Amino acid sequence: MRRVLTSFALLKFFVRTPKGAARLTRRAPLLLIAALAAACGGSNSSTTSNPPASAASAPRRGGAIVASVRTDPKSFNRFMNSDVSSDLVAELTHARLVRINKLTWDVEPWLAESWTESADHLRYTLKLRSGVSFSDGHPFTSDDVLFTFAALYDPKSADVSALAEAMMINGKPLTVEAPDAQTVVITFPEPFAAGVRLLDNMPVLPKHKLDSAVKAGTFAKAWGLTTPPADIAGLGPFMLKEYVPGQRTVFERNPHYWRKAANGDSLPYLDRITVDTIPDQNAEELRLESGQLDLISGEVPAEMYAGARRAAAAGKIAIADLGMDRKADGFWFNLRPEAFKNDPRAAWIKRDEFRRAISMAVDRKAFADTVYFGAAEPVFGPVTPAVKRWYWTGTPQIPYDPDGAKKLLASIGAARARFQIMTQPGRPRFQRAVSVIADQLKAIGVQADIVNMEGLSVVQKILSGDYESVYFAPSTTDIDPAVSPDFWFSRGNVHFWNPNQKTPATEWEKQIDDLMAKQGRTFDMAERKRLFDEVQRVFVEHQPILYFAAQRFNVSSSTRLVNVKPALHWTPILWNADELAVR
Amino acid sequence: MRAYLFRRLAFALFLIVAVSSASLILARLAPGDYADTLGEQMKPEQRAAYRHAHGLDRPILSQYASWIAHAARFDFGESLKYGRPVRDVIPEHAKNTAILAVTALALATLAGIGLGVVTGSSRGGFAAQVIRSLSLVLLSMPPLLTSLFLVFLAARTGWLPIAGMRSSQVEGSPLVDLLRHLIVPAAAIALPLAAMFERLQSQAMRDVMGRPFVVATLARGVPWPRVVWRDALRVALAPVASVYGLVVGTLLGGSFAVEVITAWPGLGRLMLEALQSRDVYLVVGCAGAGATFLAIGTLCSDLALAWVDPRVRE
Numbered sequence: 001m002r003r004v005l006t007s008f009a010l011l012k013f014f015v016r017t018p019k020g021a022a023r024l025t026r027r028a029p030l031l032l033i034a035a036l037a038a039a040c041g042g043s044n045s046s047t048t049s050n051p052p053a054s055a056a057s058a059p060r061r062g063g064a065i066v067a068s069v070r071t072d073p074k075s076f077n078r079f080m081n082s083d084v085s086s087d088l089v090a091e092l093t094h095a096r097l098v099r100i101n102k103l104t105w106d107v108e109p110w111l112a113e114s115w116t117e118s119a120d121h122l123r124y125t126l127k128l129r130s131g132v133s134f135s136d137g138h139p140f141t142s143d144d145v146l147f148t149f150a151a152l153y154d155p156k157s158a159d160v161s162a163l164a165e166a167m168m169i170n171g172k173p174l175t176v177e178a179p180d181a182q183t184v185v186i187t188f189p190e191p192f193a194a195g196v197r198l199l200d201n202m203p204v205l206p207k208h209k210l211d212s213a214v215k216a217g218t219f220a221k222a223w224g225l226t227t228p229p230a231d232i233a234g235l236g237p238f239m240l241k242e243y244v245p246g247q248r249t250v251f252e253r254n255p256h257y258w259r260k261a262a263n264g265d266s267l268p269y270l271d272r273i274t275v276d277t278i279p280d281q282n283a284e285e286l287r288l289e290s291g292q293l294d295l296i297s298g299e300v301p302a303e304m305y306a307g308a309r310r311a312a313a314a315g316k317i318a319i320a321d322l323g324m325d326r327k328a329d330g331f332w333f334n335l336r337p338e339a340f341k342n343d344p345r346a347a348w349i350k351r352d353e354f355r356r357a358i359s360m361a362v363d364r365k366a367f368a369d370t371v372y373f374g375a376a377e378p379v380f381g382p383v384t385p386a387v388k389r390w391y392w393t394g395t396p397q398i399p400y401d402p403d404g405a406k407k408l409l410a411s412i413g414a415a416r417a418r419f420q421i422m423t424q425p426g427r428p429r430f431q432r433a434v435s436v437i438a439d440q441l442k443a444i445g446v447q448a449d450i451v452n453m454e455g456l457s458v459v460q461k462i463l464s465g466d467y468e469s470v471y472f473a474p475s476t477t478d479i480d481p482a483v484s485p486d487f488w489f490s491r492g493n494v495h496f497w498n499p500n501q502k503t504p505a506t507e508w509e510k511q512i513d514d515l516m517a518k519q520g521r522t523f524d525m526a527e528r529k530r531l532f533d534e535v536q537r538v539f540v541e542h543q544p545i546l547y548f549a550a551q552r553f554n555v556s557s558s559t560r561l562v563n564v565k566p567a568l569h570w571t572p573i574l575w576n577a578d579e580l581a582v583r
Numbered sequence: 584m585r586a587y588l589f590r591r592l593a594f595a596l597f598l599i600v601a602v603s604s605a606s607l608i609l610a611r612l613a614p615g616d617y618a619d620t621l622g623e624q625m626k627p628e629q630r631a632a633y634r635h636a637h638g639l640d641r642p643i644l645s646q647y648a649s650w651i652a653h654a655a656r657f658d659f660g661e662s663l664k665y666g667r668p669v670r671d672v673i674p675e676h677a678k679n680t681a682i683l684a685v686t687a688l689a690l691a692t693l694a695g696i697g698l699g700v701v702t703g704s705s706r707g708g709f710a711a712q713v714i715r716s717l718s719l720v721l722l723s724m725p726p727l728l729t730s731l732f733l734v735f736l737a738a739r740t741g742w743l744p745i746a747g748m749r750s751s752q753v754e755g756s757p758l759v760d761l762l763r764h765l766i767v768p769a770a771a772i773a774l775p776l777a778a779m780f781e782r783l784q785s786q787a788m789r790d791v792m793g794r795p796f797v798v799a800t801l802a803r804g805v806p807w808p809r810v811v812w813r814d815a816l817r818v819a820l821a822p823v824a825s826v827y828g829l830v831v832g833t834l835l836g837g838s839f840a841v842e843v844i845t846a847w848p849g850l851g852r853l854m855l856e857a858l859q860s861r862d863v864y865l866v867v868g869c870a871g872a873g874a875t876f877l878a879i880g881t882l883c884s885d886l887a888l889a890w891v892d893p894r895v896r897e
Contacts, residue, residue, distance in 0.1 A: 066751040071856065074664055082621075159632035162621070224666040245665070245675055246848025247748055274751035278846045279856075282731070283746040286738035292745060453614075456861055460615030463630075493626055500627065 059562045059581030061265070064272035065294040067574060068284050072245060072277050076232055077223040078203050079152060082162035084570055085249075085277075088297060092251050092273065092577055093135070094203030095235035095258075097126060097145065097184075098196050102567035102575045105389065105479055107197050111140070111204055111235060111258075112184075121191045121523055128182045133256040134206045135239040136230075142178035147207035149176045150214060157220035166201055170485075174198075191521045193528055194482040206233045237268040237578035249275045259578055269563070269581035273574075288556060289316055294582075295557040295573050302372055303428055308556045319556045320566040326386040326479065328379050328550035329433060331358075331421070333469045335497040335544065337505065340468075348414040349468075355543045357414070359398045361405040361444045362437060368549035371432045376549040381540045382487075384550040386568060387479050390529065392536040406444045418447040420468040422461060425452040433548070434471050462496065472496075474545055481532050482520040488535065489513055497544040508542045591885050595878035599871060606870035607650060610863045611643045617663040617861045637663060639863070650867070659871070660864030664857070669868035672853070677835070677872055679748060680842070680849035682761075684834035686769040691776035696823060698777070699784020703819070704792055704811045714781065721778035727840035730771030734844060737767050746846035768845040772838060776830065780823055787819035794818075828884020835880070836873030 078090035172189035238251035364378030486492035519531035854869035
């Protein structure tokens, strides 16, 4: 069925692209990894194909918009679920102590209006805003912050918590005290360079609503999908009004929302946001183009870009091109100790030279042109140039050199190498990518057999280590490397090629571990950057994951939206939902 | 007749149990389980704890035996994804599928049988040729393609909602809003179905029109339309009637393709989501519901045939 959907998308492309125009579609979706990636990227500039609504009109109170997601939320308890739809619910209905501004990627005051840091960088004293109330009118105090941490580390729900692990430093929890109703003191178990940035992950929960669930040991099940909306309170700009399974989630303006616009207007501007569940990408985009949607929650997929451009040209929607994405899909081999055991290929398949040869055999420019219809740029490492703050400008450009690749393969006895590439057929860009890789490897005598597997089977195979190589979407979780230890450290869960190592399997992984540990404890930004540059150098030298291209990130929305500030982030438009308005 | 009814009921029950059991076993045998959907950041020990808490680490036979024991008390387990009892989740979606199925069936029946009578009873003519050709085209198009085409058409013209069951903000009558949303998915299902009915009905009409009683009636001077629509049609309905029960059962089980493409919140879409996330008990619930509808449809169809033709009871 997905093949036919892809065909339909291509059909649409041919039907709707003006004759002779070589305009090709851009961007591709990031679904599963968007769930993993709470926030990454760098500062970005955008160009729009229509006059940006944000600048054209002054926002006014009132109005409603319709957005879309592909699946229903799994729960209204963000602590227990990290899927993109549950994340969106939390984004709209809850607030954090601090917020990472998705345009600048700087930390900014949110529920905490200010904070100070102790000289040893362990203690942070946060001053909470006064006069803030939950959406049900109950006052917000430091008790709620204490409660939120208690719920976060609740031992009875820790096994299924989607957040607890991410809010620990090297497996140790933060400790929290509340000297008074407006102050909280957070103590880190060890110096942590990213500091309060970590708190952007955690919505503050209402003690008066959930205390009984934590005490009863049922917090993991609290705020499930059957919870009456009136029982859910938050500090976000909107409150849950209605949830219709399989159809929509409706949010209404929170009358107690604490934030004011720069001109003193009460926020949010909108009265209502309806998030429709539309499982099919084609239907989602067609609804946007026909005016039945105001925005899609993610970016415009590559297959849909031509249609979106046409709708933009007709004045129906606005498209913002935010430049290169902050993350790229990757291709890696299974480097676990148990992989390729008793396999004659073991002699060469895990060697650095083999991966380097594969990397040299792929023409990244052709890859970008074919896989992303030209709307992508070659990349060579895990951090793309879009992450300006952390990208190592000295990242070496691996040359396209098939002859060199052949020689390298011959030198390690892999001249006639053959292996399987696993990928997911439901994602058109993955399929295009593995086809390009297989074709280019064939030119140097290497046979890559493509194994298509359904989404969850791919995830399961990756988790269990039952694969040879895979093309997928590995990702870090924040632009700050200290917040993504699971990717960089050899002990990490999402150290995809060889996760959960007890001791580093290779010397270079030990080197990365040491560099990462050091930069995580270093508070001098220049030194941190130098250390992370070194991490990137080691990574690219050994290429445990091969990166070929990063796409351009395009988002689209209705032209009637005002104050749109698209960002390289999951929910690129709704991240500032409180400031959105309609003409 | 009572013995026949008992046999058919027993078979229906067997069908439901067999389909449900097979779906549970197959869902468990498929690679991955719901714990794998919890996010790659989850530690292996957290995943293991989740599996243990929800019985996903139990041997298949043990899980199956436990499920059967609970199902006998109408407890079909809890959906892992929705955190709700399956018996609550299924009816919400089955109702939506029923609305879609009944509408599609009504459209297909009216159009298919009506046009089948026209083509089967006419002695050639341009209209009959066109209808036949259209039917063949529609028959060769699965509902997936039909729905894609209709969604595309709706988007280009802006006449109809493209997806969903109701508008986000209903202006005017909710019933009218629902009917507007029904047009695309119902037509996507109804068009190939109508074509099938048309072909069946046309063939049956052609056979009946050549029978002596029709020839004799016409010879007596009874007007052609009256013979066709009153006498011949009644006899020629049997072939369509014999597949009707199966069609009803299948439609009530939900259509994956149409429900996904048109975002119709029915059983087919729920089943697909459940399969993709390995929500074992929800998969079983959806399969069981589909099997129940199919069994009821088949049972009704068999009983109708047995009532019309006593030989069937043998």
